[in-house]
Amino acid sequence: MFLSETMFLPLILTLKVAVLATAGALLAGVGFAYLLLHRNIPGRDLMDALLTLPLVLPPTVLGYYLLVVFGRNGWLGQWLSELFGVSLIFTWQGAVVASTIVSLPLVFKSARAAFENVDGSLENAARTLGHSEWSIFLRVSFPLAWRGIMAGTMLAFARAMGEFGATLMIAGNLPGKTQTLSIAVYQAVQAGDDSLANTLVLIISCVSLFILYTSGKILNGRQAWTKKAG
Amino acid sequence: MNIDLHIKKTMTAQSRVFDLDIRLQADTRRLVLFGPSGFGKTLTLSAIAGLVKPDAGMIAFDDRVLFDSEKKINLPARDRHIGYVFQNYALFPHLTVRENVAFGLKKPSGGRAAGAPEKVEAYLGFFGLADLADCFPKDISGGQSQRVALARALIRDPKLLLLDEPFSALDPYLRKKMRDEFRSTIDRFHIPVILITHDFDDLAAFADVVAVFGEGRIKKQITDFDNNQSVVENLISEIYTETRKETDDRRPNNETRSFSHPGCGAFGYRCAGESAG
Numbered sequence: 001m002f003l004s005e006t007m008f009l010p011l012i013l014t015l016k017v018a019v020l021a022t023a024g025a026l027l028a029g030v031g032f033a034y035l036l037l038h039r040n041i042p043g044r045d046l047m048d049a050l051l052t053l054p055l056v057l058p059p060t061v062l063g064y065y066l067l068v069v070f071g072r073n074g075w076l077g078q079w080l081s082e083l084f085g086v087s088l089i090f091t092w093q094g095a096v097v098a099s100t101i102v103s104l105p106l107v108f109k110s111a112r113a114a115f116e117n118v119d120g121s122l123e124n125a126a127r128t129l130g131h132s133e134w135s136i137f138l139r140v141s142f143p144l145a146w147r148g149i150m151a152g153t154m155l156a157f158a159r160a161m162g163e164f165g166a167t168l169m170i171a172g173n174l175p176g177k178t179q180t181l182s183i184a185v186y187q188a189v190q191a192g193d194d195s196l197a198n199t200l201v202l203i204i205s206c207v208s209l210f211i212l213y214t215s216g217k218i219l220n221g222r223q224a225w226t227k228k229a230g
Numbered sequence: 231m232n233i234d235l236h237i238k239k240t241m242t243a244q245s246r247v248f249d250l251d252i253r254l255q256a257d258t259r260r261l262v263l264f265g266p267s268g269f270g271k272t273l274t275l276s277a278i279a280g281l282v283k284p285d286a287g288m289i290a291f292d293d294r295v296l297f298d299s300e301k302k303i304n305l306p307a308r309d310r311h312i313g314y315v316f317q318n319y320a321l322f323p324h325l326t327v328r329e330n331v332a333f334g335l336k337k338p339s340g341g342r343a344a345g346a347p348e349k350v351e352a353y354l355g356f357f358g359l360a361d362l363a364d365c366f367p368k369d370i371s372g373g374q375s376q377r378v379a380l381a382r383a384l385i386r387d388p389k390l391l392l393l394d395e396p397f398s399a400l401d402p403y404l405r406k407k408m409r410d411e412f413r414s415t416i417d418r419f420h421i422p423v424i425l426i427t428h429d430f431d432d433l434a435a436f437a438d439v440v441a442v443f444g445e446g447r448i449k450k451q452i453t454d455f456d457n458n459q460s461v462v463e464n465l466i467s468e469i470y471t472e473t474r475k476e477t478d479d480r481r482p483n484n485e486t487r488s489f490s491h492p493g494c495g496a497f498g499y500r501c502a503g504e505s506a507g
Contacts, residue, residue: 121320124279128310
């Protein structure tokens with residue numbers, strides 16, 4: 001009975017939300033980082049600041065923004081419910097959106113730094129060799145920036161695993177439905193259930209440590225082209 | 231080849247405004263852009279390659295218009311079929327020598343052009359790179375890096391080859407050897423070249439037409455270099471005297487760039503035994 005339903009469901013939900021949120025943050029973070037660096041987009045500095053904002057704003061403030069945007073009277077919320085008849089409020093999908101936005105700056109910042117480190121003459125060389133911008137991204141920029149991007153993604157995953165404030169604001173605390181591990185810990189402590197809290201804390205700590213350790217190991221494995229021969 | 235260009239471009243970097251205004255018309259197979267660093271030679275070359283867009287003007291090569299600001303023509307670099315050998319060679323560090331050479335043969339769709347593998351092996355052999363085909367750029371010497379860069383550019387059968395100080399990253403002994411080797415290669419491939427240099431030996435070895443650069447302008451264009459060497463020499467000493475102070479100010483910047491080149495440190499190193507798959 002170690003993994004009873006009260007522990008198992010939050011763990012599965014947390015992993016599901018974290019994986020999806022990390023995927024979203026990875027796509028958006030890499031996309032924005034590359035475009036802001038390579039295209040002359042007006043208001044580039046403002047975009048940069050906006051994409052970094054979730055890192056410094058309190059999660060409850062972000063959650064409030066999300067409620068305003070996705071709530072029944074919010075412009076996106078209204079649009080979603082009119083067109084698809086869905087609402088993100090009090091759903092696990094809402095938790096995914098919250099975690100994505102909270103972890104986005106971690107991917108964005110590291111991807112941007114990684115792309116900046118790629119020697120521009122390599123991208124120019126690829127241009128003179130007949131490659132399109134998309135092909136250059138796939139064959140030159142991304143492979144060379146890969147490590148930095150993965151390091152940021154790892155942090156984003158860890159951040160999404162531990163997301164609390166914004167998730168609570170938009171998805172609430174519905175056991176078995178939107179109750180993630182961090183929220184379950186809070187509730188267990190509030191209810192004075194110390195043994196449940198201890199177990200949950202142990203689970204989240206072990207899972208996070210395992211993920212950070214293994215991904216760190218993979219990342220630090222040297223690639224053939226950076227290893228000095230001989 | 232017949233190259234005809236007049237371009238204008240204003241660059242601002244750290245409160246210094248650089249004003250490029252180049253007019254150049256030449257009918258030759260070997261054009262050398264000569265002058266001190268920081269006078270816009272690389273900028274001119276980048277504009278011909280399509281890597282930098284001029285503010286105004288036009289660039290035509292053998293009756294093909296590559297750029298015309300009035301007619302709103304700006305052919306992207308990938309469609310110009312112009313080979314470019316960068317000053318630091320710009321070899322892809324994550325690809326082997328073979329993959330570097332083959333890089334330009336990939337069709338935009340991702341598939342390989344017909345006969346590509348055979349052509350790659352033939353070029354590796356011609357440039358003496360067969361033993362190094364599986365090495366990564368960090369494991370080969372400066373001279374070998376230059377051959378890879380040259381093979382990578384020439385394998386696409388470009389209509390024109392641009393070279394930005396191709397020998398400046400090499401040590402003096404190797405410089406002479408590679409210069410001779412390179413001279414026979416371009417003769418073999420019958421390809422017109424535009425070469426940038428601030429080394430008089432390069433001029434003597436390659437030049438047919440010389441465009442001597444002043445700051446952002448072409449100070450003088452000299453056709454038939456072989457019979458006008460003394461004119462060029464006088465002109466050059468004049469320019470260097472005029473701009474000695476400014477050149478000294480800029481030089482450190484330029485030299486950091488040549489030293490950061492990836493393959494230089496491992497001169498003479500061969501990694502033929504190692505296959506890093």
